[in-house]
Amino acid sequence: MLTTRWLLKNCNIIDGLTDEVHENAFIKIENGMITEVGQGEPTQTGGFEIIDCTGKYVLPGLIDCHVHLVWNGSADPQSVINHEENDRIALEAYKHALDTLRLGITTVRDLGSPDRTVLHVRNVINSNLLEGPTIIASGAPICMTGGHVYYLGYESDGADEVRKNTRRVLKEGADLVKVMATGGIYTKGEDPGSVQLTIEELSAAKEEALKKNKKVAAHADGLEGIMNCLEVGIDTIEHGIFADRQALEIMKKQGTFLVPTMAVMRQLTSSPDIPAFALEKAKKVVEPHFNMLKEAVQIGVKIATGTDCGSPLTPPVYYFDELSIMHEAGMSQMDVIKASTSVAAECLGIEDQVGSVSAGKQADLLIVEKNPLENLNSLRDDKLIMKNGVFVK
Ligand SMILES: [Zn+2]
Structure with missing residues (x-):
């Protein structure tokens, strides 16, 4: 039987929220939740299974704010699922979700999958029927006809069609709405700088999402599309490749999140096996x-x-490459960890559930051997992963 009460003792806690490492600390976990975090020797320890974490570091489970669970990360992942049925695609997505959890990524936000494939995967995992990371999912993205990754999305032209399809994905159970504001790399024949959904179309999506109290995430590479998104109050800018100083200052002022996705752009230039149209475009955007x-x-x-x-x-x-690139770009290791825990949770709107080591949060934790504040790459190493109070593997 699984133990439902754990006591982690003698921990160095990086809580995801504050800038200090809390030494000689303990964490009580009951029924999948963190019930107490304190310093020194805990009291009332009866019934707890004790784990001594001397010398180890405990931090919140990591969050990935932009994934595509239906794709397998091969050189041309869409070609793998192009002719597959949705049932099969959903099963593959489940496998990728499990692979992700086993790295210590305990929450993901999926930003584009065909029909209800990932929404079903989300439902079985989030209801604890199957093991996996907590999933927040947009379902099918809203794009213009023939627009960015149209093969995953609901093609929509004009504000009325965008409105209709936004209502449709929300009815299907999407946790948020994903819109394609510009072209991108991994679709043939479009320029990442070009505008796709118009400002009227983006505005219709935002208005419908607001009615259901949901956020909108926009794929936005080019500057004009990014500015359109900011004007209508899109919540998160994905990629943001050509955002200039003015755009970034507006984001700062409005509290818009940037999800930069750096590693993928480098990977798109890493091999001749990448489809030629994508390789060529990626080379131009990396810098x-x-x-x-x-x-x-x-x-x-x-x-x-x-x-x-x-x-x-x-x-x-x-x-883990993403974390290194963020550090290279000027973020401290602590800020990178926050971006991957509490800030990511806020970006997803689930900061009351995950993203920090504090009482009342889901017990999603990593126990690592070395201090990640000295080297973020130590997060790659073997570690104990807890999701909802249960150890993974
Ligand atoms: Zn994407």
Whole structure:
């Protein structure tokens, strides 16, 4: 039988919220929740299974704010599922979700999957029927006809069609709405800088999402599309490749989240196996994208970690590359950890449930051997992973 009460003793806690490491601390976990966090010797320890964490570091489970669970991270993942039936695609998505959890990523936000595939996977995992990371999912993205990754989405032209399909995904159970505001890399024949959904269309999506108290995330690479998103109050800018200083300052002012997805762009240039049209476009964006992130860090834009994993040559393990690139761009190790825990939880609107080591939160925890504040790469190493108070594997 699974033990439902755990006591982690003698921990160094990186809580995801504060800047200090809390030494000689303990964590009580009951029925999947953190019930107490304290310093020194805990009292009332009867009935708890004790784990001595001397010398170890305990931090919140990691969050990936941008994944595509239906894709397998091969060189051309869409070609793998193009002719598959949804039943099969959902099963593959489940496998990728499990792979992700086993790296210590205990929550993901899926930003684009065909029909209700990932929504079903979310339902079985979030209801504890199957093991996996907590999933927040947009279901099918809303895009213009023939627009960015149209093969995953609901093609919509004009504000009325966008409104209709936004209502449709929300009726299907989407946790948020994903819109395609510009072109991108991994769709043939479009420019990442080009505008796709118009400002009227974006506005219709935002209005409908608001009615259901849901957020809107926008794929937005080009500057004009990014500005359109900011004007209508889109909640999260995904990629943000060509955001300039003015755009970043508006994001800072409005509290818009940036989910930069750096690793995928580097991966798209890493091999001749990448479809030629994508390789060529990716080479042109890597440098401006990195410069944008550096500027966003300087300005103090809210940055949440996301990988776009599942995309070409970006399986879930590239999460750790993402962390290194964020650090390279000027974020401290502590800020990178916050971006991957409490800030990411806020980006997803679930900060009351996950993203920090504090009482009342889901017991999603990592116990690691080495201090990740000295080297973020130590998060790759073997570790204990707890999700909802249950150890993974
Ligand atoms: Zn994506």
